[in-house]
Each structure stands twice: as C-alpha cells, then as structure tokens.
Amino acid sequence: MNIGYDASCVLHDRTSRGNAQRMIVEALAHCHPHHRYMLYTPCLPQETRHLRLLLNAPCVHIKTPHGLTLLKNRWRTGSGILHACHRHYVKVFHGIDGVLPRGIEKSGMRSVVTVAELDQDTAQACRVADCIVACSESVKRELERTCGVEPGKVRVVHPGCEPAYTVAVTSSEIERVTGLYDLPPRYVLSIGALDERHNLELTVRALAQVPSADLHIVIVGHSTPYYKKVKTLAAECGVEKRLYRLPQVHASDLPAIYHQAVATVCPSRHDALGISLIESLSCGTPVIGATGSGMEEAGGPGGLYVDAHSPAQLAQAIAAIAGDAGRRQAMAVAGAKHIEQFAMQPVADAMMTIYQELEAKP
Incomplete structure (x- = not known):
C-alpha cells in the first residue's frame, strides 16, 4: 500500500x-x-x-x-x-x-x-x-x-519515543555533554516551547521554595517574550542565577541531558501529551507534570502530578525527588514499564x- x-x-x-x-x-x-x-x-x-x-x-x-x-x-x-x-x-x-x-x-x-x-x-x-x-x-x-x-x-x-532515548548513556558521553553545555551539577529539566501554556513561571516560583540552594533549572528552548517575563520573575524570587537556558541543543545530546537531571518538570496548563515526559522516562529520569491534562497519560502511574496553579505543591514534589535517591530509582523502574506502550x-x-x-x- x-x-x-x-x-x-x-x-x-x-x-x-x-x-x-x-x-x-x-x-x-x-x-x-x-x-x-x-x-x-x-x-x-x-x-x-x-x-x-x-x-x-x-x-x-x-x-x-x-x-x-x-x-x-x-x-x-x-x-x-x-x-x-x-x-x-x-x-x-x-x-x-x-x-x-x-x-x-x-x-x-x-x-x-x-x-x-x-x-x-x-x-x-x-x-x-x-x-x-x-x-x-x-x-x-x-x-x-x-x-x-x-x-x-x-x-x-x-x-x-525515538529509539535514541532508550539507549544507555555512557559515562564518557555524559562527561562530554556536561562539559559542552557547562551543565550545573544538580538540576531539574524543562523542555518545550517557552510560552504561557508550558507554565515555566510555576517552576520558578516552586524553585524559590525548595531548600536546596544548589538545585538549578536547565531550560531547553529559544528566548521568547514570555521567557523575558520568566527571568524578571526569577529575579524577584531571588533565583535568577539558578536559571540556565540552553538555546540550541543537538538532538543527539538530549539523552545525556535528560539522564543527568534530577527530574523533568512540565506543569503545563494544557498539553495533549507531554512528549518531554515520555523522553525523560525513556532515559530513566523521573517526571513531574500537572493534573487534568495529557501529562498523566505521558508520565504514567510512577510520575508525580501537581495543581498547575500551586507553587507549593510543585516545590514539595521537586524536594521529595531531589532528596531521595531511592524514590528516584523506584520512579525510574515504574516509568520503564509504563513507556513500553510508546x-x-x-x-x-x-x-x-x-x-x-x-x-x-x-
């Protein structure tokens, strides 16, 4: 045919x-x-x-x-x-x-x-x-x-999900990508269009409430008027230096960036299906999404989901994952089972x- x-x-x-x-x-x-x-x-x-x-x-x-x-x-x-x-x-x-x-x-x-x-x-x-x-x-x-x-x-x-995300990332590849993009040691990851819908403002407000001062947000995406608004908010919240934006990332480098993240965060107010969450789970990285959208289908039962209007809930979810290696491992195992359908x-x-x-x- x-x-x-x-x-x-x-x-x-x-x-x-x-x-x-x-x-x-x-x-x-x-x-x-x-x-x-x-x-x-x-x-x-x-x-x-x-x-x-x-x-x-x-x-x-x-x-x-x-x-x-x-x-x-x-x-x-x-x-x-x-x-x-x-x-x-x-x-x-x-x-x-x-x-x-x-x-x-x-x-x-x-x-x-x-x-x-x-x-x-x-x-x-x-x-x-x-x-x-x-x-x-x-x-x-x-x-x-x-x-x-x-x-x-x-x-x-x-x-x-593209097969590249399911291939094990070597330590040498992680070292290369970390050096190439000068990634911070500990970060949550945000990937997607930098617009109102993807709700990066909530992640910034939540980061200000997370006790770990060494935790950053790595943001993959081109600068937009909305991102300038986010930077202003970050300065007001005292976390501007903890935002790290990567304007251009080659697709082959994304698995290593996912792999190094504490979690991938996407509290979108409306998203049909969070592709970044599927990619993240394929790389063995836990996910946090928003309730009431396609996020829960993408992240499956092993993900954490918060109210898209509650910085406190998101901060609690980030802190829970960042401070508990055992929980991150359990979420990764649950995620691996869930993404078989993709x-x-x-x-x-x-x-x-x-x-x-x-x-x-x-």
Missing part, C-alpha cells in the same frame, strides 16, 4: 512536536517496510542529520512535486498535493500535522488526520476525515465533547491497522 503524508513538520520541525510525528513514520518504515511512505513537502530541509533514519529507509520517498506552493500556510490546501498522490497511487493520506488537503473527501482516497490540539483547520479536517487519530485519551474526550465527533470515528494512538512496534502496529482497515473499505 502507498501511504501519503503532509510531511512539512515531519521533515522540518525539530521540536518535540516534529519529533513525535517523525517517530510515527520511522516506526512504520522500520516495522512495516513492505509498504511505501510518500512524504510530501514544498521544499527539503537544509539540515538533515535528524532525518537519517528516514533517509536510509528504502520504503520512504520524500517528494517535492510541482504545484506545491512554498507559502507556509497554503501549500497543504492546494490541489498540487492531491494530483501528486494520484500519480503515486496513494491509497490512504495521513494529515499527520492536523490538516488535510482541500477537496480530499472527493479525491477517492481514504484520509486520516492526527489531532494533538484543536484549532479551526483541525476542526475542518476532522469533519471530512474518514478516521481521526487522537494522540491521547484526553484529546479524544475533547473531540467528542466540543466537536460532536462520534466515538467510533476517533482512535487513540500515542506518539512514540515503543516503535506497538505504535506502528496501531497505525498500520487503521490504514489497512481504511484501505479495505468499499
């Missing part, structure tokens, strides 16, 4: 969002190599190190067909991508970034759309898609509640089952 993808984010986005989408295709190519995966994009990325698994897979074909506009927000909706799919005998098209080409419901192809968060484009795609893939149970509930989508149309397939094989099998069911429909 030939399967087509809206692959701009898969190929170009090197954040957790892009990593999650890329891992789906990598898992399919590895576990089901007898199918063909057509990745459509208006242009190729200049940097390709993060694509080595896709580029080395004979069943993956990256296409930049004539007729795909380079305009960022319009190439997906043009007819060029549908014409290309017909030329390549695509049976199922997957809008893995939450968008489907305009007119796909009249194209004769079956369609799937993955939903991580709802917006106007995603809502439209959900109306015309043959199947909706929600990245978590919380997203599925939101779809059914706000969009009136019938339950049978929505399937949950959790995003997987491995390549179960993720690929779940997605392929959907494709095959759609192909078999008359």
